[in-house]
Amino acid sequence: xxxxxxxxxxxxxxxxxxxxxxxxxxxxxxxxxxxxxxxxxxxxxxxxxxxxxxxxxxxxxxxxxxxxxxxxxxxxxxxxxxxxxxxxxxxxxxxxxxxxxxxxxxxxxxxxxxxxxxxxxxxxxxxxxxxxxxxxxxxxxxxxxxxxxxxxxxxxxxxxxxxxxxxxxxxxxxxxxxxxxxxxxxxxxxxxxxxxxxxxxxxxxxxxxxxxxxxxxxxxxxxxxxxxxxxxxxxxxxxxxxxxxxxxxxxxxxxxxxxxxxxxxxx
Numbered sequence: 001x002x003x004x005x006x007x008x009x010x011x012x013x014x015x016x017x018x019x020x021x022x023x024x025x026x027x028x029x030x031x032x033x034x035x036x037x038x039x040x041x042x043x044x045x046x047x048x049x050x051x052x053x054x055x056x057x058x059x060x061x062x063x064x065x066x067x068x069x070x071x072x073x074x075x076x077x078x079x080x081x082x083x084x085x086x087x088x089x090x091x092x093x094x095x096x097x098x099x100x101x102x103x104x105x106x107x108x109x110x111x112x113x114x115x116x117x118x119x120x121x122x123x124x125x126x127x128x129x130x131x132x133x134x135x136x137x138x139x140x141x142x143x144x145x146x147x148x149x150x151x152x153x154x155x156x157x158x159x160x161x162x163x164x165x166x167x168x169x170x171x172x173x174x175x176x177x178x179x180x181x182x183x184x185x186x187x188x189x190x191x192x193x194x195x196x197x198x199x200x201x202x203x204x205x206x207x208x209x210x211x212x213x214x215x216x217x218x219x220x221x222x223x224x225x226x227x228x229x230x231x232x233x234x235x236x237x238x239x240x241x242x243x244x245x246x247x248x249x250x251x252x253x254x255x256x257x258x259x260x261x262x263x264x265x266x267x
Contacts, residue, residue, distance in 0.1 A: 036080040037093045052093040059096025063223045071223050073143045075175040079168035088117045103181045104188025128263050133233040146220040146262040152180040153203050218265045224255050
């Protein structure tokens with residue numbers, strides 16, 4: 001199946017966000033081999049990110065490049081560079097963050113459609129913006145995402161801890177997953193589009209797409225450095241062009257952020 005439209009969409013969206021104000025954003029996009037995959041690379045003085053041409057998977061991403069302690073929070077699978085022939089194709093470049101449509105897979109066709117794993121690639125705010133965080137205290141940073149809950153109403157959390165022993169995992173994979181979704185967990189179609197115990201509570205698990213009504217997924221991801229004993233995020237406070245992360249120990253970390261982008265798509 002053709003995966004060209006989605007990677008182009010993802011690359012252009014991220015490119016615009018990082019190079020806003022440049023005379024020609026395309027001048028800032030380079031093509032490099034990163035962790036064995038051809039990637040579009042976008043960077044400025046603070047952030048550098050790589051997006052694979054296969055599947056538009058985003059990683060590695062380096063934050064705080066202009067400091068004495070750069071941060072790389074995203075996962076890259078350990079089999080990169082081994083030349084393995086893998087199926088499904090999503091495993092070939094597997095890394096970081098990528099767009100799934102639909103999320104999960106379906107073993108039985110739904111309305112004549114059957115999708116590969118994670119589909120055809122192209123997680124105290126006002127309730128119109130949702131957020132997810134993860135803290136790496138040893139690394140001295142927290143990771144966060146912000147989104148429109150009308151589009152991505154839930155977060156799926158999973159752990160991989162040396163638990164798969166077939167190729168290409170070989171018992172060596174260890175990472176956390178935080179995936180903001182509109183789905184019935186990872187069960188894909190048809191259960192996500194049918195009545196289920198989640199959407200029975202008023203939480204959507206599928207989005208109806210239409211050719212005459214574009215569906216836009218505005219999404220923010222970033223990191224913030226944290227002090228010792230910050231531990232985990234309890235709440236978020238919003239200011240004018242600013243977000244503050246409040247920890248369970250009472251410590252606060254603020255950074256400039258146009259969080260309204262997640263809801264409006266405007267910068």
